[in-house]
Amino acid sequence: MKIGKPKTTTIKKILLATVLVVGPVVALSATGFSLNTTECLPLGLYKSVSKPITIGSLATTCIPLRDTQEGLRRGYLDAGTACYGISAPLIKIVAAGAGSVIKETPDGVWINGKKWPMSKPLLHDTSGRLLNPDVGVHxxxxxxxxxxxxxxxxxxxxxxxxxxxNELLERQTPVLTIQGNL
Structure with missing residues (x-):
């Protein structure tokens, strides 16, 4: 009578599933593609382009090391090697550069007097942990x-x-995205 499959079969299946999922993502990354699985931008596939990063463009970014470490602890970031050898980069919109005046209040972020959409900072993340918005003028x-x-x-x-x-890595352009409920 057979009660269950040997554990090695289960381990082999997990390894195979990991290779089938992680392998293509690593291969895409090596060819300049990035997969955005967060709701900060439309979900989907983005590609590095050789154009310079400018205000308004999308870019893969690393964040300061102390915040990278905190982001990994909280699960905001994926492990990787592009940022300090410990995390994968994020894709963000480069909203402002040198000379810009950023005013962050509890009601939102104003960049050179214009309010950024949906920018009211949160005081807690979705797990109820305290967030510390950088309120003030920059x-x-x-x-x-x-x-x-x-x-x-x-x-x-x-x-x-x-x-x-140095924390802005590469300009990105959407290749195939799904507009979600942002």
Missing amino acids: ILEKGQYWVMGLNRKTWDSRYYGPLSK
């Missing part, structure tokens, strides 16, 4: 950039402040 210096998403729940410069030019 005047971006040369080499600093403010990045945003298109969803109130996006983890963006509202929480970690401006990024340096």
Whole structure:
């Protein structure tokens, strides 16, 4: 009488499933493609382009190391090697650069006097953990950039402040996306 399959069969199936899922994602990444699975931008496939990163463009970004470590602990970031050897980058909109005045209030973010859509910062994440919005006025210096998403729940410069030019990796363009409920 056979009660159950040996554990090695289960392990082999898990390994095979992992290879079938992770393998294509790694292969896409190696060819300049990124998969956005968050709601900060439309879900889907993005590709690196050789154009310079400009205000208004999409870019893969690393965030400051202390925030990267916190993001990994909280599950906001995926593991990877592109950012400090420990996390995968995020795709964000480069909303502002040098000379821009960012005013972050409990009601939202104003960039040079214009309110960014759905930018009211949250005080807690979806797990109820405390967030610390970077409320105040920021005047971006040369080499600093403010990045945003298109969803109130996006983890963006509202929480970690401006990024340096070195933290903007590559310009991205949508290839195949699904417009969700942002």
